[in-house]
Amino acid sequence: MSAGRPTTVRAAAKVNLHLGVGAPREDGFHPLDTVYQAVSLYDDVLATAAEESSLELLTADHVDGAGVPLGGDNIIDRAAELLGAHHGRELTTRIHLTKSIPVAGGMAGGSADAAAALVALDRAHDLRTSDHDLLAIAAELGSDVPFALIGGTAQGLGRGELVTPVADNGEWWWVVAPSDGEGLSTPAVYRRFDELRPDAPATPEDPTELLDALATGEPLRLARSLHNDLQEAALDLRPELGDLLDLGERAGALRGIVSGSGPTCVFLCESRAGAMATAEALRAERDVVLLACGPVAGAHVLLDQAGATWPT
Ligand SMILES: C[C@@](CO)(OP(=O)(O)O)[C@H](O)COP(=O)(O)OP(=O)(O)OC[C@H]1O[C@@H](n2ccc(N)nc2=O)[C@H](O)[C@@H]1O
Numbered sequence: 554m555s556a557g558r559p560t561t562v563r564a565a566a567k568v569n570l571h572l573g574v575g576a577p578r579e580d581g582f583h584p585l586d587t588v589y590q591a592v593s594l595y596d597d598v599l600a601t602a603a604e605e606s607s608l609e610l611l612t613a614d615h616v617d618g619a620g621v622p623l624g625g626d627n628i629i630d631r632a633a634e635l636l637g638a639h640h641g642r643e644l645t646t647r648i649h650l651t652k653s654i655p656v657a658g659g660m661a662g663g664s665a666d667a668a669a670a671l672v673a674l675d676r677a678h679d680l681r682t683s684d685h686d687l688l689a690i691a692a693e694l695g696s697d698v699p700f701a702l703i704g705g706t707a708q709g710l711g712r713g714e715l716v717t718p719v720a721d722n723g724e725w726w727w728v729v730a731p732s733d734g735e736g737l738s739t740p741a742v743y744r745r746f747d748e749l750r751p752d753a754p755a756t757p758e759d760p761t762e763l764l765d766a767l768a769t770g771e772p773l774r775l776a777r778s779l780h781n782d783l784q785e786a787a788l789d790l791r792p793e794l795g796d797l798l799d800l801g802e803r804a805g806a807l808r809g810i811v812s813g814s815g816p817t818c819v820f821l822c823e824s825r826a827g828a829m830a831t832a833e834a835l836r837a838e839r840d841v842v843l844l845a846c847g848p849v850a851g852a853h854v855l856l857d858q859a860g861a862t863w864p865t
């Protein structure tokens with residue numbers, strides 16, 4: 554077996570442009586018909602083969618690292634376990650994780666880290682895992698992880714793990730308002746969905762209108778067709794998010810929605826200039842307001858930065 558090399562892999566946050574949720578299946582998961590878009594907020598995973606495994610965390614100012622487990626329960630540890638089991642060996646690795654994606658925010662930061670870790674571990678240990686096998690391991694790690702590998706804009710079926718790229722002819726500009734308090738637990742939001750929607754259909758709502766809007770590239774059409782079945786549950790758990798959505802729309806956004814299970818709210822704007830103006834106006838009321846555009850790439854190797862992104 555040849556030696557691998559230290560590798561930094563970058564993976565993006567996601568927004569669900571459409572999130573249709575059906576009644577829970579027998580295994581407890583909810584059937585989804587969702588359209589994900591990867592947006593330009595990123596986490597980086599640097600993996601170096603080592604005698605012992607370790608995980609160090611560096612966070613951007615707007616990220617609360619307290620919610621990120623470091624004692625072996627991180628989704629990156631699980632990624633190393635599953636990839637190692639697939640190859641029949643233990644992958645002892647020094648990991649440096651740099652987070653800019655809000656934690657427990659509905660933007661799939663953990664899933665991005667898992668996807669980035671799979672690719673980084675594969676290179677660091679020179680495993681040469683096939684894309685097919687990486688996607689299968691990703692699906693085992695979490696419903697959102699396969700999308701984090703492929704990125705772009707894609708439809709997700711099943712529990713969200715069956716992903717197919719879709720036509721997207723726009724460059725979409727988002728203002729991102731993370732929660733100024735705690736995150737929301739994804740299972741808790743799905744549970745509240747079940748309480749609020751005991752009559753949810755077995756088949757989730759499809760995104761036909763939204764797919765048409767994506768193909769036109771017209772922001773106003775996309776804004777009108779954004780849809781999130783978990784929004785009602787997130788607002789029920791965090792009523793103040795309703796005020797935030799109003800605030801962003803008054804600040805000039807075409808439309809605001811809760812991102813996935815929340816509590817991050819994202820605002821689609823007409824253009825880059827529109828997003829900058831909306832962000833500026835929102836900053837008068839909120840501590841952290843970010844700008845992002847999409848679609849962007851899935852987990853990818855930063856070729857020139859292997860080993861050079863971590864401060865010594
Ligand atoms: C809601 C969504 C929308 O994209 O994202 P987030 O807002 O969390 O980022 C996803 O469905 C989150 O996907 P992910 O965070 O990968 O979930 P998983 O690890 O697979 O599952 C965590 C838990 O969420 C619930 N779950 C997840 C997916 C699904 N289709 N039905 C569910 O009921 C289950 O309670 C499960 O035990």
Ligand SMILES: Nc1ncnc2c1ncn2[C@@H]1O[C@H](COP(=O)(O)OP(=O)(O)O)[C@@H](O)[C@H]1O
Nearest residue numbers: 627628656657658659660661662663664666739
């Ligand atoms: N690398 C990681 N980054 C963030 N959270 C993680 C990570 N590994 C495990 N977790 C756990 O996963 C939970 C969900 O995190 P995250 O993926 O950021 O949110 P969401 O599911 O809302 O998109 C966190 O509350 C934390 O307990």
